[in-house]
Amino acid sequence: MASKTPVGFIGLGNMGNPMAKNLMKHGYPLIIYDVFPDACKEFQDAGEQVVSSPADVAEKADRIITMLPTSINAIEAYSGANGILKKVKKGSLLIDSSTIDPAVSKELAKEVEKMGAVFMDAPVSGGVGAARSGNLTFMVGGVEDEFAAAQELLGCMGSNVVYCGAVGTGQAAKICNNMLLAISMIGTAETMNLGIRLGLDPKLLAKILNMSSGRCWSSDTYNPVPGVMDGVPSANNYQGGFGATLMAKDLGLAQDSATSTKSPILLGSQAHQIYRMMCAKGYSKKDFSSVFQFLREEESF
Amino acid sequence: MASKTPVGFIGLGNMGNPMAKNLMKHGYPLIIYDVFPDACKEFQDAGEQVVSSPADVAEKADRIITMLPTSINAIEAYSGANGILKKVKKGSLLIDSSTIDPAVSKELAKEVEKMGAVFMDAPVSGGVGAARSGNLTFMVGGVEDEFAAAQELLGCMGSNVVYCGAVGTGQAAKICNNMLLAISMIGTAETMNLGIRLGLDPKLLAKILNMSSGRCWSSDTYNPVPGVMDGVPSANNYQGGFGATLMAKDLGLAQDSATSTKSPILLGSQAHQIYRMMCAKGYSKKDFSSVFQFLREEESF
Amino acid sequence: MASKTPVGFIGLGNMGNPMAKNLMKHGYPLIIYDVFPDACKEFQDAGEQVVSSPADVAEKADRIITMLPTSINAIEAYSGANGILKKVKKGSLLIDSSTIDPAVSKELAKEVEKMGAVFMDAPVSGGVGAARSGNLTFMVGGVEDEFAAAQELLGCMGSNVVYCGAVGTGQAAKICNNMLLAISMIGTAETMNLGIRLGLDPKLLAKILNMSSGRCWSSDTYNPVPGVMDGVPSANNYQGGFGATLMAKDLGLAQDSATSTKSPILLGSQAHQIYRMMCAKGYSKKDFSSVFQFLREEESF
Amino acid sequence: MASKTPVGFIGLGNMGNPMAKNLMKHGYPLIIYDVFPDACKEFQDAGEQVVSSPADVAEKADRIITMLPTSINAIEAYSGANGILKKVKKGSLLIDSSTIDPAVSKELAKEVEKMGAVFMDAPVSGGVGAARSGNLTFMVGGVEDEFAAAQELLGCMGSNVVYCGAVGTGQAAKICNNMLLAISMIGTAETMNLGIRLGLDPKLLAKILNMSSGRCWSSDTYNPVPGVMDGVPSANNYQGGFGATLMAKDLGLAQDSATSTKSPILLGSQAHQIYRMMCAKGYSKKDFSSVFQFLREEESF
Incomplete structure (x- = not known):
């Protein structure tokens, strides 16, 4: 089996932690970042690569999942001084699983598009238990052509991945x-x-x-x-x-x-x-x- | 097959009409009353007995079903000048299928009990269609010992007869x-x-x-x-x-x-x-x- | 100064107590009743006449004020087994200052009228302080011709007596x-x-x-x-x-x-x-x- | 009487129009801008100077009043491609009389402050009639030291100018x-x-x-x-x-x-x-x- 290309993961909280582990189980090497370094330790110990900013994640991975608590955190992770957009590569697939204002998702999508990359919103339902067992439901908004690519990753973390329409409809x-x-x-x-x-x-x-x-x-x-x-x-x-x-x-x-x-x-x-x-x-x-x-x-x- | 004893029916409106017909289909002769004489005509033509007051119904039948639009109509039918209570026989079973205030049901039950008869509230869910096809749900409140007797009649009009507890709990x-x-x-x-x-x-x-x-x-x-x-x-x-x-x-x-x-x-x-x-x-x-x-x-x- | 005819007062609670005292200050002898005998003691000590039922109040006074906590208490005081209506004299003026459902006020008015007496609803605004200082506002519903008679008494207990219209409009x-x-x-x-x-x-x-x-x-x-x-x-x-x-x-x-x-x-x-x-x-x-x-x-x- | 220095006015709608006229009556020459050129014509005919962007207003006036319908319009007028901030002079006083989200007022204030100028929010109460008669109420938020300067202008348009506290408290x-x-x-x-x-x-x-x-x-x-x-x-x-x-x-x-x-x-x-x-x-x-x-x-x- 050929080794898989690494996936970036930003936000390793209560939900992000088990989600990221399910990606690992499916054989994806991870590029990890969290504002709280402690949240990364467990992954570092397991051999995953921890970097020091969202920008650095974007430099090393062309598929990134973000799982953050609020709109403000998501804006910071994407558009902040060391945000993803500073170093995002053309053609990257950026999937935001945070639950935020759909208007913010649309804003982020516009900025991402300007950089030649793709943004999808994919908030989850189901709690920590479902995150652990890989049984989350993902509601996905974004360009339909990219849905299959998103599904490949999201399917490792959830049993149900639903395409909802244009960006923002997942939220x-x-x-x-x-x-x-x-x-x-x-x-x-x-x-x-x-x-x-x-x-x-x-x-x-x-x-x-x-x-x-x-x-x-x-x-x-x-x-x-x-x-x-x-x-x-x-x-x-x-x-x-x-x-x-x-x-x-x-x-x-x-x-x-x-x-x-x-x-x-x-x-x-x-x-x-x-x-x-x-x-x-x-x-x-x-x-x-x-x-x-x-x-x-x-x-x- | 021995002929059945007659059942009183008061209130032959949109719901009462098809409910009464289902009792007829099951072989129960009816004693009929409605404040609007026109509502009784169809039953008279079919050979059922029409009388001129709730009291007269109570004189001729010891099981009576009432199906009336409001609390006020129910109070009138029971406690009015020519109400059921004027001539109710000891041991009669009075089932009120109107949807009314549970507090009124309890009041009526007390008065009925004083006359040595039994009162149950049995409002329905399901509309005119369910009434026609005999598929109503009855929610029944009253003394549990009498539930089987009520069920015999209600089962002719509904597919679901649920015992809910003391008087008023049906409502x-x-x-x-x-x-x-x-x-x-x-x-x-x-x-x-x-x-x-x-x-x-x-x-x-x-x-x-x-x-x-x-x-x-x-x-x-x-x-x-x-x-x-x-x-x-x-x-x-x-x-x-x-x-x-x-x-x-x-x-x-x-x-x-x-x-x-x-x-x-x-x-x-x-x-x-x-x-x-x-x-x-x-x-x-x-x-x-x-x-x-x-x-x-x-x-x- | 000719002595005044006695006034009945039923309900000597937090509000009724100071209201009744203001009537005393204006020289009205009182006929007193309360379901709690203790509430009457103070008035008995002051020389007022305490009786044992609303009916007895009605026997001895042709102007009665009731001040009770709920609709149920008011119904009991008027229509109960020993209620006012059992002994009310023709031409009596019955003023209910309780705050109750206007529909109940109308019901009571009908029953009182059948006995040849007059009923007015006159709930108050202003709390215990205003009751003590005689500064309540009375909102009065009833036959307009009787308003002056009501005002004579209510003016002893309140600084503001407003005629609102037919029975029930005070409430x-x-x-x-x-x-x-x-x-x-x-x-x-x-x-x-x-x-x-x-x-x-x-x-x-x-x-x-x-x-x-x-x-x-x-x-x-x-x-x-x-x-x-x-x-x-x-x-x-x-x-x-x-x-x-x-x-x-x-x-x-x-x-x-x-x-x-x-x-x-x-x-x-x-x-x-x-x-x-x-x-x-x-x-x-x-x-x-x-x-x-x-x-x-x-x-x- | 010495001639007064010009005041900028952006937004000449139903409210802005009579407000600007009251400034004229008090002898202030105006620098005018509105996205709808027609809204400026009346002022041009009266001899006031009309310019083609908020930035141009900021270039020619160091006191500016904005009166716009929504948060989005206010952001555009301040931070847009040709917004006030492009050419605002140090020490300018910028007063926003629009009714907008206080959080947006605070954002604008921060950006204005970075340019060395002063921002105050001063929404009005009172409608078109009060705007015409100069009887508006202004509720003003901003640095207290600058309130007197704001009051000089706002007092020409309103009879009531109330200092409310820090930026955003006017809103x-x-x-x-x-x-x-x-x-x-x-x-x-x-x-x-x-x-x-x-x-x-x-x-x-x-x-x-x-x-x-x-x-x-x-x-x-x-x-x-x-x-x-x-x-x-x-x-x-x-x-x-x-x-x-x-x-x-x-x-x-x-x-x-x-x-x-x-x-x-x-x-x-x-x-x-x-x-x-x-x-x-x-x-x-x-x-x-x-x-x-x-x-x-x-x-x-």
């Missing part, structure tokens, strides 16, 4: 899904809470909803009421899962996108405000299904 | 489901609208949601965006289905129940207000999925 | 005012919080709002931000004033009235939910302006 | 005021509508609110209900005044600021969505008080 799909998820989850929590107060048994109510038109992923797969399902965060004091802070962040992106496209999101913006409040009241690190606990009328927490 | 289950349905539907409409404006193809977006955590009945079975699915109201200019007025009514019941039990329903109350506005803006008779059209930023309607 | 005016108050207060709290985070000095921001179109009673007379004004609950850790629980109750009445009249109240229903949540999170007894503290993003409370 | 004060205004206006509209449906006379209800704690600028100075006040847009079919589109724009800025500072604005974001919907339903050009008409449950419009 759009991600934030759309998460907005609907947040609305359904809060709706499920409100509904279960109301039903319980009206005298319904929570397991029975969940069963009725799940065979009726109220059914949703939050009611049938990730029920927020303790005791209704096993193996979900509500069964474990809302530990693990997808934190309220992360949901609040995604809803902020949805809100920004809705404002700039003048789209009315009455429930979406309300959901954003609810997660914002939860973050201020001690729920930041709890799974987002803890909104049930938040709405429940009990003084102690 | 509770119904309004809980519909509140979550309204929230999910509006959420789906907002999400699809936002995604489309961000450049996503609606069919693709629906597909992505349906394989992800945003999945819900409104996205995968009853998508509100024209062109995404066949055979749903959105494919037919939002005709048929479940009208916005009916949804607004059910959300009003949810709101009343939430207020009286002091349950916070942030999205539920917002959903109520949205359907309230839609009713004022020409959408009353359109299917409730027309909220997509309502949110879409287009002047013409 | 309507009260809950309308309080709904707008709740909305403005939350709006002021959100605005001050946002401004502070954007770097504005709270006193300066309040000054700018108060000379601009954002001005409202909550910003210029009862500012919710500690340090902006003296002599308001926000200057005293939100003690005293008008408790969040009471505001939640009034918003529940507004919500019920809006639902039954099919009036869209998008912000009103949201305000209701916010106070509902606050009551569940330890703010029940704090002044309603503590919503500023609730929205402020600080973990400790 | 912050503006959007805070308008957010509270929008909330109060919608609240007033909901309240008046509910009261009317409960049987209250609108004039009487307004009177009661205005002497009570529900009082706000929208109820006492700009009442949205036709027939309650004279001389306001509601008395004139909601023509004139402050258009719903402009309010939606300002609420979008408030929403962006709240998202980026993680401030919960439950009612503010709901107000944003409501004006967003109104713009889609034919109310864009109507005064923002037309929300009363929008909420009123009447089919015709």
